[in-house]
Amino acid sequence: MLANTLTFIGGGNMARSLIGGLLSNGVAASRMRVVDPNESQRQLLANLGVAAYATQEEALMGSDVIVLAVKPQMMATVAHSLAQFTQQYKPLIVSVAAGIRCNDLARWLGGDAAIVRTMPNTPALVGSGATGLYANNLVTKDQKGQAESLMRAVGLSIWVGDEAHIDAVTALSGSGPAYYFHMMEAMIAAGETLGLDAKTATLLTVQTALGAAKMAIESQASPAELRAQVTSPNGTTEKAIQSFEQSDFVGIVHNAMQAARDRAVELATQLGAQA
Numbered sequence: 001m002l003a004n005t006l007t008f009i010g011g012g013n014m015a016r017s018l019i020g021g022l023l024s025n026g027v028a029a030s031r032m033r034v035v036d037p038n039e040s041q042r043q044l045l046a047n048l049g050v051a052a053y054a055t056q057e058e059a060l061m062g063s064d065v066i067v068l069a070v071k072p073q074m075m076a077t078v079a080h081s082l083a084q085f086t087q088q089y090k091p092l093i094v095s096v097a098a099g100i101r102c103n104d105l106a107r108w109l110g111g112d113a114a115i116v117r118t119m120p121n122t123p124a125l126v127g128s129g130a131t132g133l134y135a136n137n138l139v140t141k142d143q144k145g146q147a148e149s150l151m152r153a154v155g156l157s158i159w160v161g162d163e164a165h166i167d168a169v170t171a172l173s174g175s176g177p178a179y180y181f182h183m184m185e186a187m188i189a190a191g192e193t194l195g196l197d198a199k200t201a202t203l204l205t206v207q208t209a210l211g212a213a214k215m216a217i218e219s220q221a222s223p224a225e226l227r228a229q230v231t232s233p234n235g236t237t238e239k240a241i242q243s244f245e246q247s248d249f250v251g252i253v254h255n256a257m258q259a260a261r262d263r264a265v266e267l268a269t270q271l272g273a274q275a
């Protein structure tokens, strides 16, 4: 259920991942266009068979959906440049930029605009992303379906009903990959301390993360139940979990995510202060 014509503003990593996902889902390259001032980015897009332009005019013509895929710091400038088209033709605007609130974006776009704000994460680059989506009150049911089809091209998509929850999504899945990488780093280092060589410790750590994620996705059981299932009384896992608990592992994660959420709110306020 994707729109007839989709224009990406910004043709970098995120736009290319989305385009790659859409192409492999059977969306025709002829239905997508990209605007990017960077010649080397345009060449990469041309290699995918997608028309890439240095300026907006030609790319916007007849567009139903505009995907804003530039860095958050560029968003005000880009939105100002799209204001006239947006107010005249009322396309759906989908933003993938971290920390840009709908009201700020609408103001930069010259007033009312149907906006879906999304918060993807870096695994989107390998087709395993997790994206939170929020729609403002001008987005129609059909447009929600279009935004969801777009983001599903790079992984899981979940709607939130309150824009403030996008800050929680940022703290959870937005920054989340780094938490798992940090856990991997710690496990690799501990494995080496216990005598394993670096390569062995790395391979075992990464495969264990993949296996645990796969079990959590495929099983009907909750992560807590899965953990209980592998924690035999007085066994090795139980000793490790007790050690985590003594260090208040749950509290550590809670504090870390609270800090990420607070920073997301702060950044959004700073970015939104632009005229």
Ligand SMILES: NC(=O)c1ccc[n+]([C@@H]2O[C@H](COP(=O)([O-])OP(=O)(O)OC[C@H]3O[C@@H](n4cnc5c(N)ncnc54)[C@H](OP(=O)(O)O)[C@@H]3O)[C@@H](O)[C@H]2O)c1
Residues within 6 Å of the ligand: 009, 010, 011, 012, 013, 014, 015, 035, 036, 037, 038, 041, 068, 069, 070, 071, 072, 074, 078, 096, 097, 098, 119, 120, 121, 122, 123, 124, 125
């Ligand atoms: N990458 C991720 O995994 C990820 C995850 C979550 C959210 N996001 C969000 O996705 C957005 C894009 O991130 P990215 O990683 O794809 O960035 P990126 O690779 O830097 O791509 C952005 C592209 O936009 C181009 N650009 C700059 N000004 C422009 C303009 N006025 N019109 C059109 N294009 C313009 C840039 O060109 P120059 O290089 O010449 O400036 C660059 O090629 C960001 O807002 C980020 O918050 C990304």
